[in-house]
Amino acid sequence: MTSPSSSLPRPGGGVGVIADGGGAPVALLEAGESRRVAPPPSRITAPPPPGRGREANAIVDRLRAAILPTAFALALLLAWQALVVIFQYPKVVLPAPSDIWHALVANFGTICQQAVPTTRDTLAGFLLATVLGVGIASLLCFSRLLRDMVYPLVILLQLVPKIAWTPLFIVWAGIGSPARLTIATFIAFFPIFISMMAGLEATDSSLVRLSRSLTATTWRTFWLVRLPASMPYLFSGLKIGVTLAVIGVIVAEFISSSEGLGYLILKSSALLQTDLILAAIVALCLLGVGFYGIVHAGERAIQRWQGE
Amino acid sequence: MISAVIDRLASVETVSMAKDAGDYVVAERVRKIFNPGGRHEVEAVAPTSFTVKSGEFVSLLGPSGCGKSTLLMMVAGLDRPSEGTVAVAGRPMIAPRAENGIMFQDPTLLPWKSALENVLFPYRAMNKPVAPHIDRAKALLDEVGLAGFHNHKPRQLSGGMRQRVAICRALVFEPDLLLMDEPFSALDAITRDEMNLALMKIWEEHHRTALFVTHSIREAVYLSDRVLVMSQRPGRVIADVKIPFARPRGLEIEESAAFNEICGYLRSKIQHRPV
Ligand SMILES: Nc1ncnc2c1ncn2[C@@H]1O[C@H](COP(=O)(O)OP(=O)(O)O)[C@@H](O)[C@H]1O
Numbered sequence: 406m407t408s409p410s411s412s413l414p415r416p417g418g419g420v421g422v423i424a425d426g427g428g429a430p431v432a433l434l435e436a437g438e439s440r441r442v443a444p445p446p447s448r449i450t451a452p453p454p455p456g457r458g459r460e461a462n463a464i465v466d467r468l469r470a471a472i473l474p475t476a477f478a479l480a481l482l483l484a485w486q487a488l489v490v491i492f493q494y495p496k497v498v499l500p501a502p503s504d505i506w507h508a509l510v511a512n513f514g515t516i517c518q519q520a521v522p523t524t525r526d527t528l529a530g531f532l533l534a535t536v537l538g539v540g541i542a543s544l545l546c547f548s549r550l551l552r553d554m555v556y557p558l559v560i561l562l563q564l565v566p567k568i569a570w571t572p573l574f575i576v577w578a579g580i581g582s583p584a585r586l587t588i589a590t591f592i593a594f595f596p597i598f599i600s601m602m603a604g605l606e607a608t609d610s611s612l613v614r615l616s617r618s619l620t621a622t623t624w625r626t627f628w629l630v631r632l633p634a635s636m637p638y639l640f641s642g643l644k645i646g647v648t649l650a651v652i653g654v655i656v657a658e659f660i661s662s663s664e665g666l667g668y669l670i671l672k673s674s675a676l677l678q679t680d681l682i683l684a685a686i687v688a689l690c691l692l693g694v695g696f697y698g699i700v701h702a703g704e705r706a707i708q709r710w711q712g713e
Numbered sequence: 714m715i716s717a718v719i720d721r722l723a724s725v726e727t728v729s730m731a732k733d734a735g736d737y738v739v740a741e742r743v744r745k746i747f748n749p750g751g752r753h754e755v756e757a758v759a760p761t762s763f764t765v766k767s768g769e770f771v772s773l774l775g776p777s778g779c780g781k782s783t784l785l786m787m788v789a790g791l792d793r794p795s796e797g798t799v800a801v802a803g804r805p806m807i808a809p810r811a812e813n814g815i816m817f818q819d820p821t822l823l824p825w826k827s828a829l830e831n832v833l834f835p836y837r838a839m840n841k842p843v844a845p846h847i848d849r850a851k852a853l854l855d856e857v858g859l860a861g862f863h864n865h866k867p868r869q870l871s872g873g874m875r876q877r878v879a880i881c882r883a884l885v886f887e888p889d890l891l892l893m894d895e896p897f898s899a900l901d902a903i904t905r906d907e908m909n910l911a912l913m914k915i916w917e918e919h920h921r922t923a924l925f926v927t928h929s930i931r932e933a934v935y936l937s938d939r940v941l942v943m944s945q946r947p948g949r950v951i952a953d954v955k956i957p958f959a960r961p962r963g964l965e966i967e968e969s970a971a972f973n974e975i976c977g978y979l980r981s982k983i984q985h986r987p988v
């Protein structure tokens with residue numbers, strides 16, 4: 406015998422009694438069970454305000470989101486311009502927005518030329534940091550031993566202000582583009598690695614178990630479940646990483662370089678060309694927006710690819 | 714009658730061998746202790762034995778925390794017993810086996826994939842081509858009433874619909890053994906009845922061997938050919954009850970006196986924790 410077996414009470418004598426005695430508790434038990442109900446995932450939307458369609462509402466919302474910050478920025482620029490005109494600040498101390506615009510137009514060629522190495526080093530450093538961050542995090546995901554060995558050290562290293570290493574990298578890699586790229590990589594690596602790691606470790610364990618039950622290999626489970634599940638984490642890390650990469654490159658250009666927007670800013674400050682400094686910063690702002698846009702586009706592309 | 718007794722006697726004598734040609738799942742004195750020797754040592758399953766015959770629908774019924782999931786995970790090869798053995802189709806379960814279809818309490822769908830892609834997931838997991846099976850996956854989804862929802866993402870589906878997708882995913886590669894761990898316990902009572910009907914219909918058509926874990930007496934009786942009652946933790950099988958209703962079964966059998974009688978009997982077998 407493998408299991409204690411018992412036959413049912415024979416229908417007949419006991420039926421009425423058992424049915425009567427059993428009916429009510431069954432109902433009670435079932436009611437108790439059905440109380441563990443998950444609420445249906447329907448979203449309750451607020452009714453549209455009277456007199457306005459939902460669609461018109463959405464357009465107004467979008468316009469609002471675009472117009473409000475633009476109007477505020479314009480107001481700030483106007484106030485700045487007015488301040489300079491009224492108090493007659495010297496251009497060296499505080500150039501007006503119009504002066505910055507003129508500097509931007511007059512030095513457009515130089516600014517573009519100097520933006521090239523900055524962009525190149527930033528993107529190369531960021532790319533390298535992404536490859537390293539994703540690669541090492543994935544590697545650690547495959548080996549518990551390696552993870553327990555490496556991860557705490559990386560977290561510890563992350564606590565050191567990375568910018569402080571810059572002069573050391575310049576000593577090691579010279580004053581050329583490789584040093585700047587290395588610094589950008591080093592700074593951008595940490596948020597990318599740590600968020601990728603968090604994403605891989607936060608993967609729903611029941612999905613992993615399901616995959617395992619279907620005899621998927623560790624690699625297959627990684628590719629089909631862990632990697633896609635960690636993408637939202639990765640991209641939040643990439644967004645931080647790309648801004649840090651720019652900072653790294655600019656700081657390196659400050660310290661020792663003969664090209665790049667950081668170099669242009671430093672040189673302009675030596676020549677007291679404050680308007681050119683600000684023009685270069687405007688260019689940096691635009692670059693930053695561009696980098697962020699690239700990461701965002703990458704995120705959308707991955708989402709679309711994952712969905713199909 | 715006599716032959717049945719002889720049958721049983723015979724099986725007692727040959728307990729360590731495959732007992733019956735029809736026995737598909739054979740669990741022998743399986744025991745599970747979590748964190749053995751540690752501070753948090755828990756005996757989840759006490760040494761217990763049971764069998765499931767080929768083509769049979771068997772439920773494991775027991776109070777919460779009695780070790781049902783643990784026992785099922787050992788049958789699935791996702792967890793190793795501390796003692797004893799589990800064999801499926803004559804082979805010891807030492808790793809998951811490709812012919813098992815599994816359903817968990819949660820639908821466990823990939824949130825970024827469509828319903829159809831989720832149903833096809835087993836082929837991707839096994840690294841097999843997907844294209845030849847798309848039609849079958851679509852037909853299964855249609856069969857469980859998800860005809861217009863092939864390309865919907867899980868978040869666009871209700872709880873019941875998601876669990877239907879999970880049923881299709883468990884059946885798409887024609888597994889010979891279906892393992893289900895309280896698949897409907899997170900659903901409301903009405904959806905649960907619907908799901909039981911859907912499962913019954915699809916099981917009667919595809920006719921696989923099934924091991925179904927539940928803590929609902931009525932669900933167990935409605936679905937099963939046989940109900941195994943488990944004791945409080947550490948869980949072991951303490952009763953093995955045949956459910957005699959003919960198939961196909963409609964929900965109306967739940968109103969019958971015999972149904973309630975069986976439920977009452979099973980309830981008397983379940984040990985409740987003293988308050
Ligand atoms: N991985 C684990 N580690 C330690 N204890 C566990 C683990 N899994 C389950 N248990 C314990 O084993 C017992 C049985 O759990 P489970 O099989 O999930 O019960 P059921 O499915 O019947 O509700 C519970 O007391 C639970 O706390």
Ligand SMILES: [Mg+2]
Binds near residue numbers: 894
């Ligand atoms: Mg359970």
